[in-house]
Amino acid sequence: MRKQFLFLFLALAVGYTAQSQTRGTKVGYIDMEYILQNVPNYTEASSQLEQKAQKWKQEIETKKIEITKIKDALNAEKALLTKELIEERETEIKFLENEMLEYQQSRFGPRGDLMIQKSLLAKPIQDQVFTAVQDIADAKKYDFIFDKSSDLTMIYAAKRFDISDQVLRVINRTDKREQLTKKQLAAEEAKDNKEDAIDENPAMAERQKILDDKAAAREKLLADRKLEQEQKVKEYEARRQKLLEDRAAKKNGTVSASTPTEASGTTAKTEEKTSSKTAVEDARQKQIDDNAAKLAERKKALEDKRLKILKERDSIKKANELKIKLKQ
Structure with a gap:
């Protein structure tokens, strides 16, 4: 499937390049994982989901410990039990093991709760990213923009073609504008224009x-x-x-002295002058x-x-x- 996709992509790229010989083909890429890790709403929700996953892991571990205890008890009492009782205990253990595996699959399997909630969590951010990428591509005349973290293998990518930070700014800019006044919005737009100009000019x-x-x-x-x-x-x-x-x-020492001599008076004057x-x-x-x-x-x-x-x-x-x- 990947080979077919690469072949189709190369064919489209060659055809598009032939049509746009009058100007150079402009290519950029994003790193979706980097963008998701730097969106505050996603990181906060992802942290909460990770706490849920830890709780599910503890539940699975508890089930494993209970099954191990039952197995140990059976091994210890096996010599005293009849064949029917042993088979009954083994059937119970098998049932508990299957139940634990089903629970583990329902939580951490390919279609389990963890994967579903991760997908639901990332989808709104991905939609924002796709919209921001389209806006940047239209405004800055990009011909192709790839996702570095996707299945498409990138052997090498120069950092100057990475527009992930630009996409992050567009997403954060949209969130901020809802809370800014007109004056703050104008200042923010001037700052954004400056940052965009810097991105375009190394x-x-x-x-x-x-x-x-x-x-x-x-x-x-x-x-x-x-x-x-x-x-x-x-x-x-x-x-x-x-x-x-x-x-x-010095003052305390002078007061406590009962009979000061002329020499001590001279010394005190000298020290006073020095002070x-x-x-x-x-x-x-x-x-x-x-x-x-x-x-x-x-x-x-x-x-x-x-x-x-x-x-x-x-x-x-x-x-x-x-x-x-x-x-x-």
């Missing part, structure tokens, strides 16, 4: 990846700077707390750190504003390019 996809990497590196640098600034603030607070504790300790000098230096350092933090925040705000403007310009430019491309 060079643009590479450029977008470079931009995303640069943005990630920039965010990491800003995060590191913020962390460094927070560390400086912590160190300043620790020094300040230590200074206050030292002052309190005052340290406090001034700490205050100056704190002011410098605060100014540096404000400057960093101002630079970050300006940089974010510049990036936002560039992204908006880039989105408008790409949207215009896409419109021109679609008109052509």
Whole structure:
């Protein structure tokens, strides 16, 4: 059957190629298993079905254990039983085994509950996939789109022809649009147009990846700077707390002294001057750190504003390019 299908497909492909020599044949493929695994509704329902299957397996295992117990009991009592009683017990065991096999087949057989419910579960998603594939094929002029997970053997398939992510976006886009306002819908459509344009142009996809990497590196640098600034603030607070504790300790020591000498008074004055000098230096350092933090925040705000403007310009430019491309 598969050979006949392949022969028919090749014949159609050759005939279609002869008719479309003026332009290149555009081929794409999807991976249905990948799409199903990334649709939230399907994965949730599939998880519930798996729990049911585990329960059915436990029931089968319980039946097996009960039959084993009956067999062991028969073997232990066989010497004391008559031939008629032994045959009666063996008939009962045979009946229970057949009953267990029938139950197992009804749950896990080719036409069992598990296969039927899996088929019912996947069908709505498959219908959505087929509709999305048809829309993508019409919009982007695909001649052939295959399913990588089907019986049709694919010896090799380049990743650039994989439109599974595009199909997922179409399905998720349809679900989201029911809950979006007009403004959100317009923003989502602009984002979708940008993603579609990237899919059509590998060079643009590479450029977008470079931009995303640069943005990630920039965010990491800003995060590191913020962390460094927070560390400086912590160190300043620790020094300040230590200074206050030292002052309190010295004050307590001075009050408890009954007869301070001139030398101790001179030492106390010297320490007081040193403490005052340290406090001034700490205050100056704190002011410098605060100014540096404000400057960093101002630079970050300006940089974010510049990036936002560039992204908006880039989105408008790409949207215009896409419109021109679609008109052509």
